[in-house]
Amino acid sequence: MKRSIFNIIFFLSIFFIALKSFASDFSGELSQYDEQLRKIEMELLTKYKVDKDFSRKALKSIRFQNKILDIMSNAPERKDTWSQYKKRYLTKDRINNGILYYKNNIGLLKKVESVYGVPPEILVAFLGVETNYGSYTGKIKVIDSLGTLALKHPSRNKFFREQLINLIVLSFRNNLDYLQLKGSYAGAMGLPQFMPDNYRKLAIDFDQDGKIDLWGSKLDIYASISNFLNKKGWRKGEKIYLSIKVEKNYIQEIFKNGDVKTVPISNKKLKIYSGYKNLDQQQRYLILLNKREAQYKMGFKNFKVIMRYNPSTFYAMVVALLSEEIKKGI
Numbered sequence: 001m002k003r004s005i006f007n008i009i010f011f012l013s014i015f016f017i018a019l020k021s022f023a024s025d026f027s028g029e030l031s032q033y034d035e036q037l038r039k040i041e042m043e044l045l046t047k048y049k050v051d052k053d054f055s056r057k058a059l060k061s062i063r064f065q066n067k068i069l070d071i072m073s074n075a076p077e078r079k080d081t082w083s084q085y086k087k088r089y090l091t092k093d094r095i096n097n098g099i100l101y102y103k104n105n106i107g108l109l110k111k112v113e114s115v116y117g118v119p120p121e122i123l124v125a126f127l128g129v130e131t132n133y134g135s136y137t138g139k140i141k142v143i144d145s146l147g148t149l150a151l152k153h154p155s156r157n158k159f160f161r162e163q164l165i166n167l168i169v170l171s172f173r174n175n176l177d178y179l180q181l182k183g184s185y186a187g188a189m190g191l192p193q194f195m196p197d198n199y200r201k202l203a204i205d206f207d208q209d210g211k212i213d214l215w216g217s218k219l220d221i222y223a224s225i226s227n228f229l230n231k232k233g234w235r236k237g238e239k240i241y242l243s244i245k246v247e248k249n250y251i252q253e254i255f256k257n258g259d260v261k262t263v264p265i266s267n268k269k270l271k272i273y274s275g276y277k278n279l280d281q282q283q284r285y286l287i288l289l290n291k292r293e294a295q296y297k298m299g300f301k302n303f304k305v306i307m308r309y310n311p312s313t314f315y316a317m318v319v320a321l322l323s324e325e326i327k328k329g330i
Helices: 002-021 028-046 052-060 067-073 082-089 092-116 120-131 142-152 157-174 196-202 218-231 248-254 267-274 301-309 313-329
Strands: 261-265 284-290 295-299
Touching: 028 052, 028 142, 028 157, 052 157, 067 142, 082 284, 082 313, 092 120, 092 218, 092 313, 120 218, 120 313, 142 157, 157 196, 196 218, 218 301, 248 267, 261 267, 261 301, 284 301, 284 313, 301 313
Parallel strands: none
Antiparallel strands: 261 284, 284 295
16 A cells, blocks of 8 residues: 555656656747646657657747637538538539549549549549648648647637647657648648548558658548548448438427437338338438428438548538539549
């Protein structure tokens, strides 16, 4: 018992001595977050073995972008109705550009599909929704966006703290210049808009040139999206969603707890609601898009996998619909 107490005291002493060694020299507005920043430094050193000078320099480079907080609270996923969101992304130009992109890159897309089993039109649809096929990957320094959100976001600061740490680890281990990495307001990077943790853990150097390039290497980009989907449970050859018709007298019941969500549905309930009979044992979901307009679909596992990329029901539905339009046009 005494030995255990001694060990605890010894460990705490070492921890606080080490923490104290990170003497504060954060200036300006950063000085208000001195304690949080020193704890991040400590974690980078002890858990990820990032050089202390490197992490200190990276954290000191943060310049708060307060406009990001306003942008996040007004994101389309939060403000748009389903009809508005669909209209925003399923434009004639985006569909036609997707068809053209597919045709121009089919050789590389098929090469990646042969390894991962994700259809080319799915990969192209992700790029179409995320960055309009690479035409816009973001102009905000990722270190600034993640620093702002990690220290100032009122509810998701823990998530963005982890992303900030992953960005610095990624930069340190891969000799990347964090000052040159630019992305979205939320810190997503490259054509597939990977967050730093996914960049670190799931991105693929498919062209085997010794580095992972999510801006310039199409093979790395396609393989990284495919690897992400596979790791999250993508089922090759299976549907994403299906249009069904729920009997009119059950519409109010399926929307009783609101919309813009997915809810699991049993085979028994599905038979009652719609008379749908071609049932196996896989899990299904009602995709509740708009209560007022009674817009809904039935989703499968692959729909939920797409939602692991972006947890928005609207987002997953638009990716699925765009992929269908692209496939129709080839």
